[in-house]
Each structure stands twice: as structure tokens, then as C-alpha cells.
Amino acid sequence: MSFVEYSEEIRDGDMAIVYQGHESMMPVKVRHGAQTQTRYGAIRHSADLIGKRYGAKVTCSKGGWVYVLHPTPELWTVTLPHRTQILYTTDIATITLMLELKPGSVVCESGTGSGSLSHAILRTIAPTGHLHTVEFHQQRAQKAEEEFAEHRVDHLVTVTNADVCEDGFGVTGVADAVFLDIPAPWEAVRHAKAALKAHGGRMCSFSPCMEQVQRTRQALLAANFEELSTLEVVLRVHEVRSVSMPLPDFGPDAEAPPDRGAAPLRTTTPPREMPAHTGYLTFAAKPRDRRL
Numbered sequence: 001m002s003f004v005e006y007s008e009e010i011r012d013g014d015m016a017i018v019y020q021g022h023e024s025m026m027p028v029k030v031r032h033g034a035q036t037q038t039r040y041g042a043i044r045h046s047a048d049l050i051g052k053r054y055g056a057k058v059t060c061s062k063g064g065w066v067y068v069l070h071p072t073p074e075l076w077t078v079t080l081p082h083r084t085q086i087l088y089t090t091d092i093a094t095i096t097l098m099l100e101l102k103p104g105s106v107v108c109e110s111g112t113g114s115g116s117l118s119h120a121i122l123r124t125i126a127p128t129g130h131l132h133t134v135e136f137h138q139q140r141a142q143k144a145e146e147e148f149a150e151h152r153v154d155h156l157v158t159v160t161n162a163d164v165c166e167d168g169f170g171v172t173g174v175a176d177a178v179f180l181d182i183p184a185p186w187e188a189v190r191h192a193k194a195a196l197k198a199h200g201g202r203m204c205s206f207s208p209c210m211e212q213v214q215r216t217r218q219a220l221l222a223a224n225f226e227e228l229s230t231l232e233v234v235l236r237v238h239e240v241r242s243v244s245m246p247l248p249d250f251g252p253d254a255e256a257p258p259d260r261g262a263a264p265l266r267t268t269t270p271p272r273e274m275p276a277h278t279g280y281l282t283f284a285a286k287p288r289d290r291r292l
């Protein structure tokens with residue numbers, strides 16, 4: 001098992017996702033002799049997991065069952081232990097697209113936080129790219145490093161425990177893309193510019209407040225960044241339902257429909273209340289003219 005390569009078989013030492021339902025999943029470290037409690041009873045790792053195929057349906061001790069899934073960055077984002085606020089797949093997908101990330105890309109990121117975005121970046125840039133991620137909280141940096149090793153992506157990432165606004169990313173002129181998720185991104189813009197390759201490269205900053213966006217945009221313009229754009233990505237989930245609609249009465253002269261009953265229709269409804277705002281994504285390109 002690795003977050004950047006699919007394996008068929010569950011092995012000792014893997015991290016697997018136990019799926020109890022769409023709203024109830026949990027990550028499990030697979031260990032010989034260990035047990036995990038689920039809402040349907042216990043799973044014994046040696047008997048029920050090791051040697052089975054990912055995707056298998058596993059019967060628990062109380063007779064209910066769960067699926068055991070191969071981890072992906074998307075499943076990790078919805079099951080990871082939160083040490084900070086995290087980025088979710090809707091924003092992550094936009095960041096990946098707009099920063100033009102691909103296999104082989106070199107990316108700088110700060111802060112690492114809970115590593116939600118980092119795992120998605122690593123899957124995209126594998127097998128030859130590299131992520132330099134900077135986190136100033138010592139325990140968060142250490143925990144992220146441990147998780148990258150457990151998820152077998154540590155060869156693709158360098159974690160640095162530092163203040164990115166003071167010390168930068170620790171690399172110069174190598175990055176294809178830079179991503180910032182810190183409270184004062186404008187203080188790191190000069191370091192982002194220094195980390196990016198001499199010719200071009202793109203950066204993105206995530207901020208919950210418009211005031212942060214304004215200050216970041218001012219710093220980007222002052223540093224001669226180009227093609228500035230700020231987006232807010234809002235996920236709107238609609239529930240699909242079947243409804244019956246009475247046929248309209250067009251009066252006595254109208255041609256009678258073959259069946260005067262109700263017409264079954266498939267429609268969607270948005271939930272009454274919907275959490276929407278996460279933050280604004282500000283994108284910019286490094287000037288291609290080396291003199292700027």
C-alpha cells in the first residue's frame with residue numbers, strides 16, 4: 001500500500017480505510033494480532049484483513065459488515081485526524097488544476113497543517129516530483145513527517161520546521177508552483193518568488209477573509225506577479241428525489257393526453273442550509289521577464 005501506487009492485497013503495516021457507510025469511515029493501521037472495533041463489532045486484522053483484497057466486504061464479530069478500502073488522498077481528507085483546519089477536495093481540485101500540477105512537478109507549500117493538501121499534491125506529482133512543505137509548529141511538522149513515512153510517500157517530500165515568512169522554503173529557483181495556507185501570506189510572497197523557477201511558475205494563496213486577500217494581492221502586484229485572479233469555490237450538493245406532478249389542464253379544447261394521471265419526475269432539491277464559504281483562492285503567475 002502506498003498513497004501513490006495501488007496494491008491489490010492488504011498487508012501488515014498498511015493503512016486501510018474501513019467504510020461503515022458514506023458518512024462513517026475510519027483509517028486503520030493494519031497490524032498482525034490487532035483488532036479494530038466498528039459499529040458492527042470487531043475486525044481481527046490477522047484473520048479478517050491481512051491477505052484479503054482491497055475492496056473486500058469483511059464480516060465483523062456482531063454479524064454486520066464493512067468494506068475495507070485502499071487509501072486515496074480524497075478518503076484521507078475525510079478521515080484524517082485534524083490538527084488544524086484543513087483543505088477539502090473541492091478547493092484541492094481547483095488548486096491542482098490552476099497550479100498546473102502534474103507528475104514531476106516541484107511544489108513548495110506552507111503550512112503543512114494536517115497534511116490534507118500535501119497528500120493530494122504528492123499523488124499528483126509522483127513518481128518524479130518533489131514537495132517542500134514548511135510548518136512552524138514543531139509537533140505538527142513531526143507528525144506530518146511520520147504520516148508521510150507510514151503512507152510510503154516520504155521519498156517525495158521534505159518537511160521543514162521553520163517560519164516561512166522569516167526563513168522561506170529552504171530552496172531557490174526550483175519550484176513549478178507555490179501554495180500558501182497561512183494567516184499572513186503577504187509576508188511570504190518574496191520567498192514564494194525566490195523559490196519559483198526563474199522562468200515563470202504559478203502560486204496560490206488560500207485565505208478565509210477578503211482583507212487577507214486584498215493584502216496578499218497588493219504584495220503580489222508589488223512583486224510584479226501577473227495574471228492575478230481570486231476564486232471562491234462553492235460546493236452545492238443537491239439531493240435527487242422522485243416526485244409526482246399532476247398533468248396541467250389546458251382546457252376542454254386541448255387534445256387530451258393519453259393518461260390523465262400524475263407524471264412521475266426525477267428532480268433535485270438543495271438542502272435548506274448549506275455550509276458554503278471555506279475561503280478564497282488567489283492565483284498568480286511569476287513574471288517571465290527575468291528583470292522583474
Ligand SMILES: C[S@@+](CC[C@H](N)C(=O)[O-])C[C@H]1O[C@@H](n2cnc3c(N)ncnc32)[C@H](O)[C@@H]1O
Pocket residue numbers: 084085086087110111112113114115116117118134135136137140162163164165166181182183
Ligand atoms: C490551516 S493550516 C494548513 C492546513 C493544510 N493546508 C491542510 O490542508 O491540512 C495552517 C498551518 O500553517 C502553519 N503556519 C502558520 N503560519 C506559518 C508560518 N509563518 N510558517 C510556517 N507555518 C505556518 C500553522 O501552524 C498551521 O499548521
